[in-house]
Amino acid sequence: MYATEEALRHKPGFGQTLREWIFTIDHKRIGILYLIGSLAAFAVAGLMALLIRIELGSLGPTLTSNPGTYNVWLYFHGAAMILAFQIPALTGFLANYLVPLMIGARDMAFPRLNALSLWLYWAGIILALLTFVIPDPPDVMWTGYPPYSLKTGGNTAFYVFTVHLMGFSSIVGGINLLTTIFYMRAPGLKLNKLNIFVWSTMGAFVLQLVFIPVLAAAVTTLLFDKYLGTHFYDPANGGDVLLYQNLFWFYSHPAVYVILLPTIGMIFDIVATFAKNRVFNYNMVVYGGIGGVVLMSGEVWIHHLFTSGMPDWIRIGMMISTLLISIPVGLLMIGLLGTLYRGAIQYTTPMLYAVGFIFLFLIGGLTGIPNAMTAIDLYIHDTHFVVAHFHYVMAVATTFAIFGSVYYLFPKMTGRMYSETLGKIGFFILFAGVNITFFTMFIVGFKGMPRRYYDYQQFPQLEGLHHIITIGAYIIGIAALLILISWIHGLIAGKKAPDNPWGSKSLEWTTSTPPPPGNFRELPILTEEWHPYGYGRSK
Amino acid sequence: MNEYAVEHEISGHEPHWETSPWPLVLSMAMLFVFPFAFSLYFVYGKPIMAILSLGIGIPLTVLSVAGWISEGVGQTREPGYSVKAMPFFIVAEAFIFVAFFVGYWVMRLSASSWPPAGTPEIALTVPIIMTIVLVSSSFTIHLSEQKMEHGDRGGFLMWLIVTIILGTLFLGLSMNEYSHLFAEGFNFKTNAYSTAFFSITGFHASHVFVGIAMFICILIPALMGKMSKSFVKSASMYWHFVDIIWFFVVTQVYFWS
Numbered sequence: 201m202y203a204t205e206e207a208l209r210h211k212p213g214f215g216q217t218l219r220e221w222i223f224t225i226d227h228k229r230i231g232i233l234y235l236i237g238s239l240a241a242f243a244v245a246g247l248m249a250l251l252i253r254i255e256l257g258s259l260g261p262t263l264t265s266n267p268g269t270y271n272v273w274l275y276f277h278g279a280a281m282i283l284a285f286q287i288p289a290l291t292g293f294l295a296n297y298l299v300p301l302m303i304g305a306r307d308m309a310f311p312r313l314n315a316l317s318l319w320l321y322w323a324g325i326i327l328a329l330l331t332f333v334i335p336d337p338p339d340v341m342w343t344g345y346p347p348y349s350l351k352t353g354g355n356t357a358f359y360v361f362t363v364h365l366m367g368f369s370s371i372v373g374g375i376n377l378l379t380t381i382f383y384m385r386a387p388g389l390k391l392n393k394l395n396i397f398v399w400s401t402m403g404a405f406v407l408q409l410v411f412i413p414v415l416a417a418a419v420t421t422l423l424f425d426k427y428l429g430t431h432f433y434d435p436a437n438g439g440d441v442l443l444y445q446n447l448f449w450f451y452s453h454p455a456v457y458v459i460l461l462p463t464i465g466m467i468f469d470i471v472a473t474f475a476k477n478r479v480f481n482y483n484m485v486v487y488g489g490i491g492g493v494v495l496m497s498g499e500v501w502i503h504h505l506f507t508s509g510m511p512d513w514i515r516i517g518m519m520i521s522t523l524l525i526s527i528p529v530g531l532l533m534i535g536l537l538g539t540l541y542r543g544a545i546q547y548t549t550p551m552l553y554a555v556g557f558i559f560l561f562l563i564g565g566l567t568g569i570p571n572a573m574t575a576i577d578l579y580i581h582d583t584h585f586v587v588a589h590f591h592y593v594m595a596v597a598t599t600f601a602i603f604g605s606v607y608y609l610f611p612k613m614t615g616r617m618y619s620e621t622l623g624k625i626g627f628f629i630l631f632a633g634v635n636i637t638f639f640t641m642f643i644v645g646f647k648g649m650p651r652r653y654y655d656y657q658q659f660p661q662l663e664g665l666h667h668i669i670t671i672g673a674y675i676i677g678i679a680a681l682l683i684l685i686s687w688i689h690g691l692i693a694g695k696k697a698p699d700n701p702w703g704s705k706s707l708e709w710t711t712s713t714p715p716p717p718g719n720f721r722e723l724p725i726l727t728e729e730w731h732p733y734g735y736g737r738s739k
Numbered sequence: 740m741n742e743y744a745v746e747h748e749i750s751g752h753e754p755h756w757e758t759s760p761w762p763l764v765l766s767m768a769m770l771f772v773f774p775f776a777f778s779l780y781f782v783y784g785k786p787i788m789a790i791l792s793l794g795i796g797i798p799l800t801v802l803s804v805a806g807w808i809s810e811g812v813g814q815t816r817e818p819g820y821s822v823k824a825m826p827f828f829i830v831a832e833a834f835i836f837v838a839f840f841v842g843y844w845v846m847r848l849s850a851s852s853w854p855p856a857g858t859p860e861i862a863l864t865v866p867i868i869m870t871i872v873l874v875s876s877s878f879t880i881h882l883s884e885q886k887m888e889h890g891d892r893g894g895f896l897m898w899l900i901v902t903i904i905l906g907t908l909f910l911g912l913s914m915n916e917y918s919h920l921f922a923e924g925f926n927f928k929t930n931a932y933s934t935a936f937f938s939i940t941g942f943h944a945s946h947v948f949v950g951i952a953m954f955i956c957i958l959i960p961a962l963m964g965k966m967s968k969s970f971v972k973s974a975s976m977y978w979h980f981v982d983i984i985w986f987f988v989v990t991q992v993y994f995w996s
Contacts, residue, residue, distance in 0.1 A: 224757070310821075312810075319767070361774035365774075371828075413832065432842055443845050
C-alpha cells in the first residue's frame with residue numbers, strides 16, 4: 201500500500217523533480233502550485249494598489265496624467281486580487297491541500313481534473329498579465345459594467361475570457377471537491393465530525409456551482425453585445441443595462457461568501473488548535489452559520505444597486521435580507537469567541553493572524569450595517585467609505601486568514617519551521633499598516649471622497665488624509681516583504697518540523713511531515729470517540 | 740457512502756508522485772482556441788493570425804483529450820466517481836441557462852410589442868422535427884446503456900452510433916434553420932428577439948456538440964476494446980439533461996410568441 205522505504209530514500213534528479221511538479225496530479229502539489237500563483241497575483245495586484253495610492257497621495261496628476269492608465273491599474277488590482285489571489289488561495293490552495301488530508305482520503309476524486317483546474321487558473325493569470333503587453337488593454341474595473349465596457353476601445357474580450365477561465369477552473373474544482381467530500385471520507389468519519397474548514401469549503405463550492413454560471417452568462421452576453429452586435433444591454437433595441445448589474449451581482453455578492461466561508465472555516469481550525477478547545481456550538485456553527493449563509497447569500501445582491509434605480513419595495517426587501525444575513529455570520533463569530541473562551545491560548549504567529557482576523561472582520565462587519573441601510577447608503581454609496589468597508593471585511597480580513605493559514609501549514613507543507621520572531625514582526629507591521637490605511641479611508645469616504653476618481657481637485661481639504669492613507673499603503677508593502685522574507689528564511693534556514701508541531705487532533709497532522717504521495721501510511725479508521733476538536737476540557 | 744473509499748483502497752496501487760501532462764496541455768490549448776483567436780479576429784482585426792492561433796489550439800486540444808482518455812480509461816476503477824460528479828456539473832450548467840432565460844424574459848416582458856419589428860415568420864415544423872430527433876436520441880442512448888449493462892457489446896456500440904447520428908442530425912437541422920433565417924435578414928443584430936433566439940438556441944446547440952464529443956470519446960476507445968461504464972453513464976446523464984433543456988428552449992423561444 202505504501203511506498204517502500206527504499207523508494208523514498210531514492211533521490212530523483214532535477215529534471216525528474218521538475219517533471220513531477222509541473223505534470224503533477226497530486227492534490228498537495230497542486231495546492232502548492234495554486235499558492236505560488238496566488239501569491240504572485242497578490243504581489244502584482246498589490247503593486248497596482250501602491251500605484252493607485254501614490255496617484256491619490258497628492259492633488260493633481262502624480263504618476264500619470266492619463267485617467268485611462270489609472271483605470272487599467274484599478275482593473276488589474278480588483279480583478280487580480282479577487283479572481284486570481286483570494287478565491288484561488290482559499291478554494292484552490294487551502295481546499296486542495298487540506299480537504300483530502302482532513303477527511304483521510306488519498307487524493308481527490310479526479311486527480312487529472314484537479315490539475316486541469318489548476319492550469320486553467322494559471323491560463324487566467326497569463327491572460328491577466330497580458331494586460332500589460334497588449335494594445336488597448338481592458339479598463340473596465342472588475343465589474344465590467346455596460347455601457348462603458350461596450351463603448352470603450354479597451355479589449356473587453358480579455359476581461360471576459362479571464363473570468364471564463366477562472367470560473368471554469370472553479371466549477372471543475374468544485375465538482376471535484378464536492379464529490380471528494382461526499383464519497384471519499386475515511387471510514388468512521390461522519391458528516392458531523394468534519395472539520396469546520398471542510399464544511400465551509402463545501403458551502404463555498406455549492407455557492408460557486410450555482411452562481412458562477414450566472415456570471416459566466418453575464419460576461420458572455422457582454423461579449424456577444426460588444427463583438428457580435430446583439431442587444432442584451434442596448435436599451436434602444438429592447439435591452440436592459442441594469443440586467444447586467446443584476447446578473448453580475450447575483451454572482452458577485454455570493455462570491456463574497458465564497459471567500460468568507462473558507463476563510464472563517466480556516467480561522468476556526470486555527471483557533472481551536474491554539475486555544476486547545478472544542479469548537480463552541482459546533483452544530484449551530486455548521487447548520488446555522490454556514491448553512492444560513494449559503495441559503496441567504498443569493499437574496500441580498502440588490503444592496504449593490506441601491507442607487508441604480510431600483511423600485512423602493514425591492515430596496516426595502518433587500519435591505520432587510522441584507523441585515524438578516526448578519527445573523528448567520530453572527531453565529532459564526534459567536535462560535536469563534538466561544539472557542540477562545542477559557543481556552544489555553546498560545547499566541548503563535550498563525551494565532552495572531554486569527555485574532556487579527558476577528559478584530560478586522562468585526563470592524564468590516566459593523567461598518568456593513570450602515571451600508572446595508574438604504575437611507576444611509578444613498579449618501580455613502582460609491583464613496584471611499586464603501587471601499588474601506590469591503591477592504592476590511594473581505595480584502596484585509598481574508599488576507600490575514602490566508603497568511604495565517606500559510607504560517608499554520610508551513611511545517612506540514614515544507615517540513616520546516618518558520619521563525620516566530622520574524623513572523624510576529626511581520627504581523628504587527630501589517631496590522632498597523634492596514635488599520636492606518638483603511639480606517640483613514642472611512643473618514644475620507646464619510647467626508648465625501650468618491651471612489652474610482654483619479655484626481656480630487658474638488659476636495660483639496662482631503663489631501664492630508666490621503667497622505668496618511670498612502671503612508672499606510674507603504675507600510676503594508678514593507679510588511680508584505682517582511683512576511684515573504686520570513687517564509688524564505690523558514691524554507692532555507694528553518695528547523696526540521698515534527699509531524700504535529702501544534703498538538704492538533706485533526707487528521708491532517710497525523711500523517712508524516714511533509715505528507716508522502718498517497719497521504720497516509722494506512723487509511724485512517726476512526727473510532728467513535730475521535731473528533732477533530734476533541735480537546736478535553738481539563739486541559 | 741464510504742464503501743467507495745474502502746473499495747478503491749483494496750484495488751489501490753503503490754502510491755508515488757503521479758503525473759500527467761494532458762491537463763496542462765489542454766489548458767494552454769484553451770488559451771489559443773478561445774481568448775487569443777477571438778481577440779485577434781474581433782478586437783484587433785487580424786483574421787490570418789486568428790486562424791493561426793486556432794491552428795495551434797485545436798490540434799493541441801484534440802491531442803490532449805486523446806492522451807487524457809487513453810490514460811484515464813485504463814486507470815479508472817469501477818465504480819468510478821464520474822456518475823456521482825455529473826449531477827454537480829449539471830446543476831452548474833442549468834444555472835447558465837437560467838441566466839440566459841432571465842435575460843430573455845426581462846427583454847420580453849419589458850417590450851411594448853412582441854415579436855419586435857424585423858422578425859420574420861419562424862416555421863414551427865422545424866423545431867417539432869428537432870424535438871422528435873432529440874427525444875429519440877435520448878431513448879437510443881438509454882438503450883445503449885442497457886445493452887452495456889447486459890454485456891451486449893454489439894448492441895451497445897450500435898445504439899451509441901445511432902445516438903451520435905441523431906445528435907449530428909439535430910445540429911444539421913439547426914444549422915439549416917439558421918442559414919434560412921440569415922437569408923431572410925434575421926441575424927444576431929436584428930432585434931431583441933434575434934438576440935435571445937440565437938444566443939439561447941446557439942448555446943443549447945453548443946451543448947449538443949459537447950454531448951456528441953463525449954460520445955465520440957467513448958466510442959473510439961470502445962471500438963478499441965477499452966471502456967469505462969461510469970463514463971457511459973455520466974455521458975448519458977448529460978445527454979438527458981441537454982434533452983430536458985431543449986423542452987424549455989422550444990416552448991419559450993419558439994412556441995411562446
